[in-house]
Amino acid sequence: MISLTIDGKEVQVPKGTMLLEACRIAGSDIPTLCYDPDLKLAGSCRMCVVEAKGRRNLLATCVTPAENGMEIYTESSDVIEARKIILELLLSRHKLECHTCESDGDCKLQDYCYRYGVTDSRFDGEGPHFTKPDPNPFIMRDYDKCIMCTRCVRACDEITGALAINIKDRGHHAKISTAFDGDLADSTCVFCGQCIMVCPVGALTSKVSAGKGKPYQTEKVITTCTYCGTGCTLALNVKDDKVVGVTSVRDREKSPVNNGALCVKGRFGWDFINSDERLTTPLIRENGELRPASWDEALDYTASKLQAIKGQHGADSIAMFTSARVTNEENYLAQKFTRAVLGTNNVDHCARL
């Protein structure tokens, strides 16, 4: 174990523990922008810097292992000055549209500016100039709000493996970009939206939810995605009894299957819920027209038709075709029903196509 002092409090942590974790144990709240517990460390935002006695430079706690005997000050005047300047530097390249921003109220830049009383930036030169329209139906990319934490780049690589985005150019002109700065649709992007999940500000948001409710206006109803049998946990964002969006549930205990990660369908394919064209009851076709029917009637109708076909043409004239959208258990039942009840081995699955 390693013993160190953080803001006057002595703590003991196992060797290899980063200072960030040690500070949390000591009850000192450290602001972070680039740090994400599910991603590789970057150590680049420098918001998490603290002062260590005897060290000339401030230490980035997310990437500095705790050492025996360290004396750490997490809110010294130098630390506060550094964090304020970093926030001001970010503000000077940030489109301040909090009033219409989709991330208003769920934005780390906002939170930390509030915490450190940063109302404006003293660096009043050239403003943000990074936005480029991206005509895709799902992901709003507004790099005039980007703080270059690179969480999106790491999530795209490490969680999804799509490697659609990376950093282009250098210095202040560096920005998040697809290959050759093209549109997401022309890249390897699969529109999973993991980039939205990890973005700590409003640079990446859902186009499907735009204007439908700010994060604090919606109730988060945790449920399981119905698109396939994987069973991903997601949060339906509900406002006025209507689903207005889907967000990730990053708590690993609540989201054990997917740890918050979703696919394009789960994250963006929810707008059918309130569609007028949505089927709400079984339909039976009669004389070329569909008419509503009860489940009992529909099932009886189907059973009688199957029996008739089997009687007239034999069991092998019937085939069962199932879907990846249903669970393993349901697929098992479907094949069991096909073999044992219908009496045929004609069973197949959409995943084989």
Next chain:
Amino acid sequence: MAQEYRVLLEYADKINPASAADYINVGGYKGLEKARGMERKALIEEVKKSGLRGRGGAGFNAGMKWSFVPQDAPVKYVVCNLDEGEPGTYKDRIICQKNAQALLEGMAICGAAIGSSQGYIYCRGEYPFVVDLLRRAIESAKAEGALGDFDIEVRMGAGAYVCGEETALIESIEGHRGEPRFKPPFPGVEGLWGVPTVVNNVETFACLPYILTRGAEWFAGIGAPKYPGTKIVTLTGDVVNTTWFEVPTDMTLREVIFELGGGVKNGKKFKAVQVGGTSGAFIPEANLDCPIDFDSMGNIGAALGSGAVLVLDETRDIVDVVTRISKFFEHESCGKCNPCREGTFRCREIMERINNGNGSEKDIENLQVLSKVMQKAALCGLGQAAPIPIDSTIKHFKHEYLRKLVVTSGKGGH
């Protein structure tokens, strides 16, 4: 009269730098032979004892750096930093062009000390002719059997200044974007392709053969006791002799500029000298009697750095010079960390504003606080050092800034 002390460059222009045979004729590869006959630990001790410190700018004890490498790791690399991106610095090029074999021998000695059989030389993209020369030198050394089982490959950079930072250099060799890594882990533990790697500067490696053949005590006795040996300095700017010199490290700046350098050009007066490259501090005349060694330079708020010496005469506009420097750093910041990415950009903006006669005292205050935060909080040496020219000139030449400010409330102005 101050005099050069040539060790690395003793046979400059007298031998063919690509030829191992030429080098062997003047005593070359004897150091490697001796190193290979020593226990690894004893070899590292010998280098430690010589007091050799990194010649790239950081001044870390070379033997100490080697001692951090885990001896039992199955694969280890020796990497030579020949990125030489500091404007005004060309000493590594000179070492290669005059005595390339000493660099190769030095790398092989390091290989013997840490148990590595593979070296890489990372050469800046602007030196394609040096790449050619080194490849011929390696071929010649191999043909003579001088390197034994130690192999060296030359890799070429693409012009990014930040790739002179050792971890960005490693990223670049690996084929990635040239961005620094956070430390720890240090390259000695986790470097190139994740294995223990020693990264040293050309000049550091080139000292090793002489330390081995002539002894650690001999080396430790040259120049300043805490930063012993010789240092190759490159003179540029308003100085009579714009050339290179190899000098003992206890030589003063005044001796370098006024005796070896022949003083300021065209009979003009001296104004300032920037030592160590573009990120170095500007030093006024009052500090010229400072010896050039690492610690003495540190005591006057400057750095020896790469050994570049840029002299400015009395007619030079300090604010204009620093504005150009700030433009350089804006261009060369890799963009990874906030303080450097945005700080270098805003420094340039404010410097331009002041230089164009539109600045205010508030701008100077903002530069100072930004400079402090960059030095304390930036991820790598680039961002930490980028504001030093600004900081040092506000300290020593503030009147030149004030002269350019917009006249407000009776302050500043002409």
